[in-house]
Structures are given as structure tokens and as C-alpha cells.
Amino acid sequence: MEQSIEKINEKANYCLSCKTKMCMKGCPLENNITEFIKCVKEKKYEEAYKVLCKTTVLQPICGRVCPHKSQCEGACVRGIKGESVHIGELEAFVGDMAIEKGYEIEKFTSLKKNEKIAIIGGGPAGITAAANLARNGYNVTIFEKYNKLGGILRHGIPKFRLDERVLDKQIEKILNLGIQVKYNSILGKDIALKDLQNNFDAIFLAFGANVSSKMNIEGEELDGVYGGNELLEFENHPDYTGKNVAVIGGGNVAMDASRIIKRLGAKSVKVIYRRSEQWMPAEKKEIEDAKKEGIEFLFQNNIVKIIGNKNVEKIECIKTNLVKKEGEAREVPVDIEGSNYMMDMDYVVMAVGSRTEKELVESLGVELTKRGNIQIDEKYMTSEKGVFAGGDLSGTKATVAWASRSGREASNNIIEYLEKK
Numbered sequence: 001m002e003q004s005i006e007k008i009n010e011k012a013n014y015c016l017s018c019k020t021k022m023c024m025k026g027c028p029l030e031n032n033i034t035e036f037i038k039c040v041k042e043k044k045y046e047e048a049y050k051v052l053c054k055t056t057v058l059q060p061i062c063g064r065v066c067p068h069k070s071q072c073e074g075a076c077v078r079g080i081k082g083e084s085v086h087i088g089e090l091e092a093f094v095g096d097m098a099i100e101k102g103y104e105i106e107k108f109t110s111l112k113k114n115e116k117i118a119i120i121g122g123g124p125a126g127i128t129a130a131a132n133l134a135r136n137g138y139n140v141t142i143f144e145k146y147n148k149l150g151g152i153l154r155h156g157i158p159k160f161r162l163d164e165r166v167l168d169k170q171i172e173k174i175l176n177l178g179i180q181v182k183y184n185s186i187l188g189k190d191i192a193l194k195d196l197q198n199n200f201d202a203i204f205l206a207f208g209a210n211v212s213s214k215m216n217i218e219g220e221e222l223d224g225v226y227g228g229n230e231l232l233e234f235e236n237h238p239d240y241t242g243k244n245v246a247v248i249g250g251g252n253v254a255m256d257a258s259r260i261i262k263r264l265g266a267k268s269v270k271v272i273y274r275r276s277e278q279w280m281p282a283e284k285k286e287i288e289d290a291k292k293e294g295i296e297f298l299f300q301n302n303i304v305k306i307i308g309n310k311n312v313e314k315i316e317c318i319k320t321n322l323v324k325k326e327g328e329a330r331e332v333p334v335d336i337e338g339s340n341y342m343m344d345m346d347y348v349v350m351a352v353g354s355r356t357e358k359e360l361v362e363s364l365g366v367e368l369t370k371r372g373n374i375q376i377d378e379k380y381m382t383s384e385k386g387v388f389a390g391g392d393l394s395g396t397k398a399t400v401a402w403a404s405r406s407g408r409e410a411s412n413n414i415i416e417y418l419e420k421k
């Protein structure tokens, strides 16, 4: 990611500083992109950082891992006729510069408030909410399951995509705002929502939804079938040496799991996706990188059965046709009758979607959606007064920037709630 100042200037000068600011509309956090790039053009890097800090505290992270082509860069006017501005690289440059030079995240007020807020989960939603509340003078405590913060940024996105040192330094910068953290504190085990309600003025639930969905197909219970989210979170891999692995799905989890498994020595890794390449939810760059690394893609194929005695031995797949259906944004895959075929396989990784931890969300006594997410109103409040929720667990579009936005918006609503109390 490190680039010379000359290259960065070239990339910044490519921005037209257009008045329509389409890039800003494409950014879930609504970062003032043209304005920060203007500062970069003028080599006013601290100013650029201040502009970004108005809406985000995750610059070096979003600069690296956001799906830029479907967010800011996808909306860039330059992209209509050619290449879009490399907004992500410019954001990461400013974020890295802030770490290196020690630019601080400015507080919005120096006044200290008395109210205490508990945040459950230190992923993008939780740390953004904590930062916003601390910047507004509130006492914030994050309760985090692990001994480090970051959520999926640490326990999901591989280190070859997001350098852990960058993550550590950015989190340190955020915690310097005066945020307390209780590590190794698990909601539902070490702490109960009721206790938090008795001891805090407001609560923000942000413990994510990092449980792999199942397909409920025959053989899914066999040894050697893994959930992609769990494989990446717990790094509890089997020995892949000389083995054939099928990864089912087409999103981030499928891409990261397949690339890691290949790096860990698998003989072959096949990504099986029921639609065509253009419909894959994963970022184009991730798909291209995976191809370069030797991952095979079976588009318009679906798994129907996993076969084996105790362990996975074979999988049965079927080919699909794509049909347009009214009311569906994407083409719908339809199995082609009689196109079934078998493949020898040693491991199957399910990466077909993520959901919340059922037992935990059901134990909280708050209303849930049909999909098992925590139900929130337009102010991010759950059915329990003073208990707010955001990020993946509330069904927000599952990207870092959307989770962060929900943390920011929810915390603004917490402030409004506390001021009216």
C-alpha cells in the first residue's frame, strides 16, 4: 500500500473536484471525498485527515478493505469514460500519514458528560460508536469477547488484505480518545444485558453476525464440512496438504476462505457459485486475485449433496440456468434437470451467508426480525428502551463502511436519547 508522494499527487490530481460529488453519495459514510483529495493535492495532509475525521475514524482500514468499486469509486464521474479516481488508496495514504505523524482525532467538545454508555462488541460498528460518543464527551466502555478489538477486521479479513499493525495502530488512536475496554467479556456468559441496563444509561449492541448459514443439504453434517465464517474466525484449519476443497458461495467469505486454504497447501480449491461471475457479491479485485492464485471457479453450478461415510468423499453438483424474474434485482439460478455430476472432494466450506448467534440474540428478550437479526427502529433503538443496536447484527448491509455508519448514526441517536432523558 505504501506509495511515493509523487504517485499520490498524480492520483489526487486526477480527481476533477467536481461539484456533484457523486463519490460522496457512493460512500456509505458520506465522506467528503473531493474536499479531502483537494487537501492532498495541496499537500495539506493534516487538513485532509481533519476532513475525513468529520465522518469516519477508520480511514486506513476503509482505504484498504472497502469494496470501492461498488461504493465511492463506482460512483466516481471519472469512471464513466475511463478509470475512476483511486479514492481508497488516497484515503489509506491519509490514514497512514495520520498514524505516522501522530495527527489526533479531534474531539467535538471538551465538556465532560456524566452519562455512561456500554457498547457490546468492538468491531467497526462498536468502535465507531465508541469514538463518536467519546468525541462528544461521554463515558464509554466497550465489552469485547476477545482480548483485542477489531471484530471481523481481525478475525475474518486475512492479514494479507489488512495488515494487523495498521489495525492495531488505528485502534490505539481511537482508544486514546479515552474509551474504556473490558476485554474477554462475553455478553450472555460473563455479562448480562439486565446488569448492563442497571449500570449504564444506554447500551449499544454491536456483536455482529458472524455465524455461517447452512444450506440444509444431505451430508452437511459429515466431518470435513466447515462454516467459512468459523474457519476464518477461529483459524482452526485441518491439514489441507494434497486435498481437494470446495468452497460454496460468491462473497467475501468465499474469497477469503478459498485464498487462505490455497495458501495453506490445498491441492485444488474450487469455488462453486450458482450464478455467473457478474453477479458475484465479492469485489472484482478479490476475484481476480483469487484466480491469479490458482483458485478455480465453477460458475452457474450448485452443490446438491455431500457424500461420504464419516468424512466427506464426494460432492454432487448440478448446473444452473439464469432467468430474469420480475421483482428480483439479480437473475435467478434454476437447476438444469439431469445435469448432475460428481466430484471427489475432501473438504467442503459453506460460505453462503452469515447470521447472528441464535442462542445469544434469543436470550436478550428484545424483538427479532424474521431473519433472526435484532429489530431496530429508525433511531436504532431495539424494543428495549435505551438499548440500541447496529452493524451486522441488525441486518445492515454487511460491509465495514455500512457497519461503521450504523455505529455513527446509532451513537448520534443515543446522544439525542440521553439529552431528552
Ligand SMILES: Cc1cc2nc3c(=O)[nH]c(=O)nc-3n(C[C@H](O)[C@H](O)[C@H](O)COP(=O)(O)OP(=O)(O)OC[C@H]3O[C@@H](n4cnc5c(N)ncnc54)[C@H](O)[C@@H]3O)c2cc1C
Pocket: 065, 066, 067, 120, 121, 122, 123, 124, 125, 126, 143, 144, 145, 146, 149, 150, 151, 152, 153, 156, 157, 185, 186, 187, 188, 206, 207, 208, 209, 210, 229, 232, 252, 253, 256, 360, 390, 391, 392, 393, 397, 398, 399, 400, 401, 403
Ligand atoms: C471473511 C469476511 C471478509 C470480509 N471482507 C470485507 C471487506 O473486504 N470489506 C468490507 O467492507 N466488508 C467485509 N466484510 C464484512 C464486514 O467485515 C462486516 O460487515 C463488519 O465487520 C461488521 O461489523 P460489526 O461491527 O457489525 O461486527 P463484527 O465485525 O463482527 O464485530 C463484532 C464484535 O463483537 C464481538 N462479540 C461477538 N459476540 C460477543 C459477545 N457475546 N460479547 C461481547 N463481544 C462479542 C466480536 O468479537 C467482534 O469484536 C467481511 C466479512 C467477513 C466475514
